[in-house]
Amino acid sequence: MNVRGPLSEVGEVRQVSTRYGERDLAELTVRPDGGASDPVTVTLWGKWTHTAEHAEPGMELLVTDAERDDYGDREGYTTSKESYVVLEPDFLVDVTDIRSWVQCPRMYYLNKLSGIPLNYPVVKGTVVHEVFGDLLRGVELEESIEDRVAEAGLELGLLGMEREEVADEVRRNAAAIEGWLNQGTLATDGDASAGADSGSTGAGDDASEDAGGDTSEGADDASNASLSEWDGGPDESEWRSEYTLISPTFGVKGRADALRRGQPVELKTGKNTNREPRFQDKIQAACYALLLRERGVDADTGTLLYTKNTALDRGEESGDLSPAKEFSVGKGLLEFVVRQRNEIAATEFDMSVPSGYEADAKCEYCFEQDTCMVVSGRLDQESKAGQIGTALPEEEREYFDETYRALEEERRETHAEYRKLWEQTAEERAADDRALIDLEPVSEEPLGDGRWRLTARKESDAVSKLREGDVALASDGDPASGHSELGRIQKLGDEVVVETDEPVKLCRLDVYPSELSVSRMHTAVHDFVLKGDPDRKDVLFGRRDPAFGAREADATPFIDNNEAQNAAVERAVTAEDFALVHGPPGTGKTYTIARIVRALVERGDRVLLSAFTNRAVDNAVEALRAQGFTDVLRVGTETGVRGDMQDIRLVTRGDPNDRAAKLNSASVVAATTSSCGSRTMREQEFDVALVDEASQLTEPGTLAAINLADRFVLVGDHEQLPPVVRAQNRLRESLFQRLIEEHPDAGVMLDRQYRMSQRIQAFSSREFYDGDLRPATPEVAGQTLADLGVDTADLPAELRDPVSFVDPDGDREGNANPLEADRVAEVVDGYVAAGVDPEDIGVIAPFRAQVAEIGRRTDVTVDTVDRFQGSSEEVIVVSFVATGDLDGPIFEDTRRVNVALTRAKKALCLVGDAEALASEPFYARMLDWARR
Numbered sequence: 001m002n003v004r005g006p007l008s009e010v011g012e013v014r015q016v017s018t019r020y021g022e023r024d025l026a027e028l029t030v031r032p033d034g035g036a037s038d039p040v041t042v043t044l045w046g047k048w049t050h051t052a053e054h055a056e057p058g059m060e061l062l063v064t065d066a067e068r069d070d071y072g073d074r075e076g077y078t079t080s081k082e083s084y085v086v087l088e089p090d091f092l093v094d095v096t097d098i099r100s101w102v103q104c105p106r107m108y109y110l111n112k113l114s115g116i117p118l119n120y121p122v123v124k125g126t127v128v129h130e131v132f133g134d135l136l137r138g139v140e141l142e143e144s145i146e147d148r149v150a151e152a153g154l155e156l157g158l159l160g161m162e163r164e165e166v167a168d169e170v171r172r173n174a175a176a177i178e179g180w181l182n183q184g185t186l187a188t189d190g191d192a193s194a195g196a197d198s199g200s201t202g203a204g205d206d207a208s209e210d211a212g213g214d215t216s217e218g219a220d221d222a223s224n225a226s227l228s229e230w231d232g233g234p235d236e237s238e239w240r241s242e243y244t245l246i247s248p249t250f251g252v253k254g255r256a257d258a259l260r261r262g263q264p265v266e267l268k269t270g271k272n273t274n275r276e277p278r279f280q281d282k283i284q285a286a287c288y289a290l291l292l293r294e295r296g297v298d299a300d301t302g303t304l305l306y307t308k309n310t311a312l313d314r315g316e317e318s319g320d321l322s323p324a325k326e327f328s329v330g331k332g333l334l335e336f337v338v339r340q341r342n343e344i345a346a347t348e349f350d351m352s353v354p355s356g357y358e359a360d361a362k363c364e365y366c367f368e369q370d371t372c373m374v375v376s377g378r379l380d381q382e383s384k385a386g387q388i389g390t391a392l393p394e395e396e397r398e399y400f401d402e403t404y405r406a407l408e409e410e411r412r413e414t415h416a417e418y419r420k421l422w423e424q425t426a427e428e429r430a431a432d433d434r435a436l437i438d439l440e441p442v443s444e445e446p447l448g449d450g451r452w453r454l455t456a457r458k459e460s461d462a463v464s465k466l467r468e469g470d471v472a473l474a475s476d477g478d479p480a481s482g483h484s485e486l487g488r489i490q491k492l493g494d495e496v497v498v499e500t501d502e503p504v505k506l507c508r509l510d511v512y513p514s515e516l517s518v519s520r521m522h523t524a525v526h527d528f529v530l531k532g533d534p535d536r537k538d539v540l541f542g543r544r545d546p547a548f549g550a551r552e553a554d555a556t557p558f559i560d561n562n563e564a565q566n567a568a569v570e571r572a573v574t575a576e577d578f579a580l581v582h583g584p585p586g587t588g589k590t591y592t593i594a595r596i597v598r599a600l601v602e603r604g605d606r607v608l609l610s611a612f613t614n615r616a617v618d619n620a621v622e623a624l625r626a627q628g629f630t631d632v633l634r635v636g637t638e639t640g641v642r643g644d645m646q647d648i649r650l651v652t653r654g655d656p657n658d659r660a661a662k663l664n665s666a667s668v669v670a671a672t673t674s675s676c677g678s679r680t681m682r683e684q685e686f687d688v689a690l691v692d693e694a695s696q697l698t699e700p701g702t703l704a705a706i707n708l709a710d711r712f713v714l715v716g717d718h719e720q721l722p723p724v725v726r727a728q729n730r731l732r733e734s735l736f737q738r739l740i741e742e743h744p745d746a747g748v749m750l751d752r753q754y755r756m757s758q759r760i761q762a763f764s765s766r767e768f769y770d771g772d773l774r775p776a777t778p779e780v781a782g783q784t785l786a787d788l789g790v791d792t793a794d795l796p797a798e799l800r801d802p803v804s805f806v807d808p809d810g811d812r813e814g815n816a817n818p819l820e821a822d823r824v825a826e827v828v829d830g831y832v833a834a835g836v837d838p839e840d841i842g843v844i845a846p847f848r849a850q851v852a853e854i855g856r857r858t859d860v861t862v863d864t865v866d867r868f869q870g871s872s873e874e875v876i877v878v879s880f881v882a883t884g885d886l887d888g889p890i891f892e893d894t895r896r897v898n899v900a901l902t903r904a905k906k907a908l909c910l911v912g913d914a915e916a917l918a919s920e921p922f923y924a925r926m927l928d929w930a931r932r
């Protein structure tokens, strides 16, 4: 049986005499069932005591296949031969992290803090991996090389590489893969039967000892078996490329390069002339074997394919030049893998910046040596490699530590999202908007390039968070233990289309959580605090005030019909550090941004134009175009960038020099803040970074963009949507908000709005902007539905005022209110019957369930507030859902209500339960205003 629960006590490791000789044991006290049951003693034997040494009270412990071990009056358990001991199983460690940890624990966290920079070995490695996948999918070698090298065009160009030299090198690497595939098995039989070589590290000795004898025997068996069964030529059905695996039991996740007959195969673009695979590579393959075993696949052999081996000349190099090295995966090795994983989980338990320690590694051969020394120097950590630079001042160190913790808390929330894949039933996940279930598979068609196009039919009103262009998990119905594939959603209507590497029956589509954003935030913080410009840090750490230059008094204004906008452009252009533009709804933020960008470029600055969402980036570019400025390069994916902006999109594929020149020479580059954290963008430098929607970005999210520039301008409104984060911590406050509170003088508030009638804007202006927000012109103030040709007399009586309130008498059921939905549909019909174009009406509801409920009753646009941010409609209807009281948040935060109410230009109708709304002062005031 499995024993699992939080640890309340962890005993010391001690030796006892048994009939097998002296053995180590440690006694731990666990409270099963999440701490709800009586404590039990769990005895960990032998090498599992290693995990006991890393365990602490409060950590979660799982012992699989534990045996009852009652003694005295205490209930107890003990590890058995089959047992695994897992610390903090909910913490999902990535396989590549286990690999680097085994190589050197400092490597693990250096990668985590500083990210993987753009360098040739990494890019080449990616290309070779892609070619490998193509070959497995039956693509012809030369075709694949040409295609994949072209695909990496931009990165190669930025590295100064020529297409042909890369193609040649990839070709040499691919020869190893192809030769091996054609041969169908190991280069020479019996290769893997040799015993452990001398190359293993200190840490490795532990495992070689563990895996002991069966390394050689097992591998021998495996290679013989494959030789005798092999009938010549690769059988594609025995292969599959890129396999995503998550293990709920061991707390490990990863993506195997390939499986051959169910056995993991890992590709390494380096050389290895030893007979045995490198130890850390073995660990990686063993991790996948562990994950496969959990899925019931008897993975007992790992294969490492060292593609550089065939490129080496026998004269030059001595040793074993065969590229493929097989080894047997015994229980001892798997246990070792789990113990290493436990070390990582234990280190990360308190979410403090880990210091790591060097394994028995040779620092002078390490690629990370420079980073290692710098990080050690800045964080004042001991390092065998040495330290460079001075330690961070205390406040910076504190900031670094606190942000690290906040990001790790966010990571835990992401892990909780992964867990829902197996903890929630299909129905629960669907109700949570995280999956589309009960899809009816229609077809699986091969695309020319070896990939697959899956099509299914969807019940028309099923909703979810999934959107076209997202990467999602397509599965046969069970994403955790059934067959699932990661793929990109091409179409999401009544017909669902997903493209994947391998075919799968498309019965269910799940949101697939990603840690990418957490990883990029870590790197942004690292780049800012550890590597950032000291002058920038003086300002952001409050050691000096931001400075501004002056413009000549008689200079022509940038904008002549709006003083605040003009002041904002001036502030941005004269800023020596940063400027802030506070733009309430409809105040011409986008218009002002375009003017700022133009003014900066005219002055000779190179500008990064960024925003949280693709939509805002596209809108800003559109505004620039409207002002006659077209010299913009849009960086983003084909699905992310709007159709009419594709002509200025940076195509990353193509000739390296050409691609790099295009990016390097652009005077305005427009990209989301998330792409600013990409390998290629991290290499770019700008004079000014202008970030829109800055109030929706976490501080590290903003840093990703502003790290790339000498100065920055943030545009946002902290009275609208806050940053989207799962954890309740400092990430919820944007850098925009912090700076506008610390340095109000660095900001300008745009106070004239071009959107809403006077009557509609009144509440928002009073509640959120101290009454300072006003209509920009009398026309804006006095607009009504009559301007659209609607005769107010044709409207139902309750909708005649530009702001109206309707109480439908429904009941909240979960996150929906069907009766209220009926009433919302009637209200919409009322406007339409009076002559309002349905295209001009938008409905906003707080929950997706209510959005779906209303969507079934009307054809106009219905969505949540978040989806409406940045847009507006002539008529807005808001559904509040809640009845009786306001227990359980509706719009969570009054700032969301601000966004909802300020989407309307000429008419606004609030639909909700008056009694519930009146129970809270804010909503009560809203009600008074609406019912006036």
Ligand SMILES: Nc1ncnc2c1ncn2[C@@H]1O[C@H](COP(=O)(O)OP(=O)(O)OP(=O)(O)O)[C@@H](O)[C@H]1O
Binding pocket: 559, 561, 562, 565, 583, 584, 585, 586, 587, 588, 589, 590, 591, 592, 754, 755, 869, 870, 871
């Ligand atoms: N100075 C100006 N003179 C004339 N029209 C303007 C001016 N500034 C903004 N506008 C107009 O006002 C409208 C709203 O401007 P814009 O789209 O820039 O607003 P925004 O603040 O970005 O809106 P949101 O709240 O959605 O972010 C646009 O039609 C724009 O052309």
